[in-house]
Amino acid sequence: MLILGIETSCDETGVALYHTQQGLLSHALHSQTEMHGEYGGVVPELASRDHIRRVLPLVRQTCAAAGLDLKALDAIAYTQGPGLAGALLVGASIAAALGFALEIPVLGIHHLEGHLLSPLLSDPAPAFPFVALLVSGGHTQLMEVSGLGLYKLLGETVDDAAGEAFDKTAKLLGLGYPGGPALSKLADEFFRSGQPNQFKLPRPMLRSGDLNFSFSGLKTAVLTLARKQPLTQQTRGALASAFQEAVVDVLTEKSLAALSRTGLTQLVVAGGVGANRQLRNNLCREAEKMGATVFFPELEFCTDNGAMIAFAGAMRLQVPETWNKKLDNTFTIKARWDLEMQDAAGE
Numbered sequence: 150m151l152i153l154g155i156e157t158s159c160d161e162t163g164v165a166l167y168h169t170q171q172g173l174l175s176h177a178l179h180s181q182t183e184m185h186g187e188y189g190g191v192v193p194e195l196a197s198r199d200h201i202r203r204v205l206p207l208v209r210q211t212c213a214a215a216g217l218d219l220k221a222l223d224a225i226a227y228t229q230g231p232g233l234a235g236a237l238l239v240g241a242s243i244a245a246a247l248g249f250a251l252e253i254p255v256l257g258i259h260h261l262e263g264h265l266l267s268p269l270l271s272d273p274a275p276a277f278p279f280v281a282l283l284v285s286g287g288h289t290q291l292m293e294v295s296g297l298g299l300y301k302l303l304g305e306t307v308d309d310a311a312g313e314a315f316d317k318t319a320k321l322l323g324l325g326y327p328g329g330p331a332l333s334k335l336a337d338e339f340f341r342s343g344q345p346n347q348f349k350l351p352r353p354m355l356r357s358g359d360l361n362f363s364f365s366g367l368k369t370a371v372l373t374l375a376r377k378q379p380l381t382q383q384t385r386g387a388l389a390s391a392f393q394e395a396v397v398d399v400l401t402e403k404s405l406a407a408l409s410r411t412g413l414t415q416l417v418v419a420g421g422v423g424a425n426r427q428l429r430n431n432l433c434r435e436a437e438k439m440g441a442t443v444f445f446p447e448l449e450f451c452t453d454n455g456a457m458i459a460f461a462g463a464m465r466l467q468v469p470e471t472w473n474k475k476l477d478n479t480f481t482i483k484a485r486w487d488l489e490m491q492d493a494a495g496e
C-alpha cells in the first residue's frame with residue numbers, strides 16, 4: 150500500500166511517500182525558519198500562508214522523485230494536531246481534497262505519534278514495547294509505548310520544553326532563532342577546546358522522585374550569569390556548554406530512571422532535540438552501562454518531516470481498528486491534543 154504523508158503543524162512543510170513493502174520512496178521538506186527568523190519566532194499567519202504556497206508543489210516533487218502518479222496512492226495521512234490551527238488546516242484541507250478526488254481514505258495523525266514512531270524508519274529499528282523520550286520545541290515527555298496507539302505518559306515538563314529552553318537561551322546569548330542547533334554547536338566547540346568551565350548550572354528536578362522535568366529556571370540562571378559579565382565569545386561558549394550539559398544530564402538520568410521503572414530495555418529518542426550530539430552520546434554511553442539500547446531517528450527525521458507522518462499513517466492503515474474508515478470528505482484538526490487520549494475520542 151502506498152501512503153502520502155503531509156506535515157504542516159508548525160514551520161516546516163513536509164511531504165513523503167511511504168510504501169508498506171518497499172519503505173520510504175521519497176520525501177521533500179521546506180523549512181520556514183529563515184522567514185520567521187526575521188521576527189525572532191514563528192508568526193502563525195505567515196506559517197499558514199507559506200504552507201499554502203509550498204504543499205502542492207512538494208506533493209508533485211515527491212511523486213516525481215518516486216516516479217509515481219497520485220492515482221497510485223492508497224491513502225493519505227496528514228498531521229491532525231497538535232500545532233498551529235491555521236497551519237494544520239492547510240495540510241488537513243489539502244489531504245481531504247486529494248482524498249475526495251482520488252476516492253481513498255484520509256487519516257489524521259498525531260504529530261507526536263509521528264515523532265515517536267520515526268526511529269522505526271531506521272535499520273535496526275526498535276520493537277514494541279519501548280520507552281520514548283520526546284524532546285521537541287513544544288514537548289518534553291517520557292512515554293511507555295506498548296504498541297501502536299498504546300501510549301502511557303510517564304513524565305513531562307512542568308514548564309518549558311527542552312527545545313524551547315535551548316531556543317530561549319540561544320536568543321539571550323545572541324544566537325538568533327531557532328537557536329537550538331547554534332547553541333549546541335557553540336557548546337560543542339567550547340567543550341572540544343578543553344578549557345575549564347567557570348560556570349556550573351543546577352540540575353532542575355533531578356531528585357524530584359518522579360519523571361517530570363523543568364527547564365525554565367536554567368534559562369533564567371544563564372540570563373543572571375550573562376548580565377554579571379561582559380558577553381565575550383569565551384563566556385558565551387562556557388554558558389552554552391554549561392546549559393547543554395545540565396539539560397543533557399537531566400534528560401539522560403530521567404530516561405534511564407524510566408527504563409528502570411518500566412523494566413524495559415529499549416529507549417527511543419525523538420523530536421528536534423534528539424539531533425543534539427551530546428545528548429545522543431551521553432544516552433548511548435549511560436544506557437549501555439545498564440544493558441539498554443538507544444534508538445534515534447535519522448538526523449533528517451529528528452525535526453518535523455513528512456516521512457514520519459506517512460509512516461504512522463501506513464502503520465495505522467494496516468490495523469483497521471486504529472483509524473476511522475468513514476469517507477465523508479469532512480476533516481478536523483486538533484490544535485491541542487493529548488497523545489495518551491488520542492484514540493479515546495473515537496475520531
Ligand code: KG4
Pocket residue numbers: 159284285286287288311312313315316327328329330333420421422423424425426451452453
Ligand atoms: O521536533 P521539532 O522539529 O519541532 C517541534 O515539533 O517542536 O523540534 C524543534 C526543536 C527546536 O526547539 C530546535 O531548537 C531544537 O528542536 N533542536 C535542537 C537541535 N536541533 C534542533 N536542540 C538542541 N540541539 C540540537 N542539535
Ligand code: ZN
Pocket residue numbers: 260264285286420421452453
Ligand atoms: Zn515536531
